[in-house]
Amino acid sequence: MSTTIDVPESSNINKEKTILVAPARPGGWKKGTAIMDFILRLGAIAAAIAAAASMGTSDQTLPFFTQFFQFEASYDSFTTFQFFVISMAIAASYLVLSLPFSIVAIIRPHAPGPRLFLIILDTVFLTLATSSAAAAASIVYLAHNGNQDTNWLAICNQFGDFCAQTSGAVVASFITVVVLILLVVMSALAIGKH
Template identity: 75%
Template sequence: MSTSVDVPESSNVEKGRGVTVAAARPGGTKKGLAIMDFILRLGGIAAAISAAAIMGTADQTLPFFTQFFQFEASYDSFPTFEFFLISMAIVGAYLVLSLPFSVVTIIRPHADGARLLLLILDTVFLTLATSSAAASAGIVYLAHNGDQNTNWIAICNQFGDFCLATSSAVVAAFAAVVILALTVVMSGVALRSR
């Protein structure tokens, strides 16, 4: 003699399974975004500090007839490059200090306070990085091409190493800008998702 019970399938059973799967992985999407945020911050630190270091070492001296009369190109000859160096160092320091908050969002994916704080601060430092990178890109462009209307001559024909260093620093700064923009977008997506 066998005992069998016929249980009809209902939509409640399917809903129960969906809830069980979601309960097994609490904060799956938010945790994945938090891990990606942490990795991007590490890349942003490397980009911002490299940009500051490359700009800080940009220096070239050319002798002219004698050793006593020389032409020098250095980052501190241009106020824009000084602003660039200081702002990229500040952005790099901020990204280092933001790592613990990023770890908090990994450990506690539903901690929206830490994520909101990062979103606000990332937006502020994204603005700082963008302004310094854009201003320096303008000076690098003038160094490469000059401007005949204002009698600004292109100096990169003579100061090739200096121009290469400043161009590399600006590229690294724009990499940091892109990374910060991605962290802002990801924080917004994580705050929006339930």
């Protein structure tokens, strides 16, 4: 009797083991991407805040002035740069608010809900960040090089500090864009492979 009782017990243990071991592997892989997602999100927040702050504080007044006019350049002068500051601030806020969902994805790596939510909103804010970064980049390029055909002169000879600061902001915003692309691709892979 004792042997017959032992046999079903051990088979039960084996079954439990296989149940516990089998889903643990893909779960671990998914948990890894979720943790990576959280870390990348922190980096994107830092880059987005740096971009918005660097552009928002760009302001240079030249030391000489005429009777009627003092030469000053700030991000306020350009509609594109205003859009840049606003949209990078919105993107940074979204990324901060998305951190709880990223944590939920770490705790429950198999639930597709939070990842789906994140991938859809990430795509939308990727587009917002890309559009503001590209628009600002084209203005910064114009400020550096000017355009002969339309007689738009390069202003970076005069406003060197202003140009350096706005260029830095554009670089930071493109880092945000690259990180957001990585986030979307990683979420897609984590959702797609079961």
